[in-house]
Amino acid sequence: MKQNNSNNINEGFKLPDNYFNNFKKDLDKKIIEQSSSKNKLIHLHSKQAKYSILIAASLLLLFGLSYSFMPKTLVEHKVTFVNDSVSKTRKNLEFNLKKDTNNNDELMALFIDDENIDEYLDNYLIDGVTSNE
Amino acid sequence: MDTQNNLINALKDPSKKDEAFNMLLNKYQEKLYWHIRKLILIHEDTNDVLQNTFLKIYKGISSFKQKSSLHTWMYRIAYNESIDFLNLKKKHLRLSSQELNNNILESLEQDIYFEGDAIQIQLQQALLTLPEKQRSVFCMRYYDDLKFKEIAEILNTSEGALKASYHHAAKKVSQFLIKDPILLT
Numbered sequence: 001m002k003q004n005n006s007n008n009i010n011e012g013f014k015l016p017d018n019y020f021n022n023f024k025k026d027l028d029k030k031i032i033e034q035s036s037s038k039n040k041l042i043h044l045h046s047k048q049a050k051y052s053i054l055i056a057a058s059l060l061l062l063f064g065l066s067y068s069f070m071p072k073t074l075v076e077h078k079v080t081f082v083n084d085s086v087s088k089t090r091k092n093l094e095f096n097l098k099k100d101t102n103n104n105d106e107l108m109a110l111f112i113d114d115e116n117i118d119e120y121l122d123n124y125l126i127d128g129v130t131s132n133e
Numbered sequence: 134m135d136t137q138n139n140l141i142n143a144l145k146d147p148s149k150k151d152e153a154f155n156m157l158l159n160k161y162q163e164k165l166y167w168h169i170r171k172l173i174l175i176h177e178d179t180n181d182v183l184q185n186t187f188l189k190i191y192k193g194i195s196s197f198k199q200k201s202s203l204h205t206w207m208y209r210i211a212y213n214e215s216i217d218f219l220n221l222k223k224k225h226l227r228l229s230s231q232e233l234n235n236n237i238l239e240s241l242e243q244d245i246y247f248e249g250d251a252i253q254i255q256l257q258q259a260l261l262t263l264p265e266k267q268r269s270v271f272c273m274r275y276y277d278d279l280k281f282k283e284i285a286e287i288l289n290t291s292e293g294a295l296k297a298s299y300h301h302a303a304k305k306v307s308q309f310l311i312k313d314p315i316l317l318t
Binding site for chain 2 (some may be wrong): 013024031034097
């Protein structure tokens with residue numbers, strides 16, 4: 001059960017006239033076309049291009065919506081809120097510094113000799129209490 | 134062997150590539166055409182697949198590692214391109230394998246480059262009932278007259294499995310043809 005290529009005509013299969021000569025010309029054209037287009041083309045209908053466009057459009061829309069539709073009062077409120085927070089933090093820091101200073105004085109008192117305690121109390125702690133008032 | 138090596142070396146040499154490729158084309162275009170045509174059946178589709186095959190050969194020859202003969206390597210490309218084409222067609226038209234075979238058979242009967250009679254159409258119908266690999270093995274052995282060793286290299290299968298596959302294919306085709314009264318008259 002073997003058959004040679006020369007018997008293809010007997011199988012009913014035909015070819016256009018001069019097919020192989022024309023095929024050679026067509027192929028040469030295609031090779032030249034593909035060689036000349038060195039840069040890789042990304043077709044707009046390819047999956048890769050579709051996903052890229054979709055992601056870029058989504059990001060653009062997201063940023064656009066965030067800035068365009070944010071109320072001005074909200075922006076102003078944001079600035080006021082930040083300023084308030086800064087001043088409150090500053091006050092807290094000052095308070096803590098003062099508190100630390102007082103604590104340091106009390107701490108120092110623990111290391112003063114009994115003989116010198118009266119003098120220390122007179123000079124530092126009592127002065128501190130009066131100045132706070 | 135030396136001639137083949139010379140041809141491969143020329144194909145890999147950019148200054149000689151085009152001339153060598155023309156030689157290759159002259160030598161193999163007809164063989165590869167018929168190899169593809171017997172798998173695809175329709176002339177226009179075969180023409181597209183043959184163009185893609187030679188484009189791949191032209192582009193890929195520089196990386197051809199000579200693990201097989203040039204002849205086998207080109208047949209493998211042609212075979213893969215043919216199967217890819219059929220799978221794409223099936224996917225594109227959303228058809229089952231059976232529906233695709235019916236579609237091919239209808240197209241063959243309308244193809245102006247097919248003038249087969251009822252018996253020849255029946256033979257193609259019988260071949261289309263075979264699983265893809267069995268049909269490929271049958272076509273390569275029956276039409277292309279390739280050796281089992283070469284077919285094994287093209288399909289990346291063992292010779293033993295191929296022989297069994299060819300035997301099954303031939304038996305199925307015979308049974309299909311015997312059942313039909315056209316051949317008996």
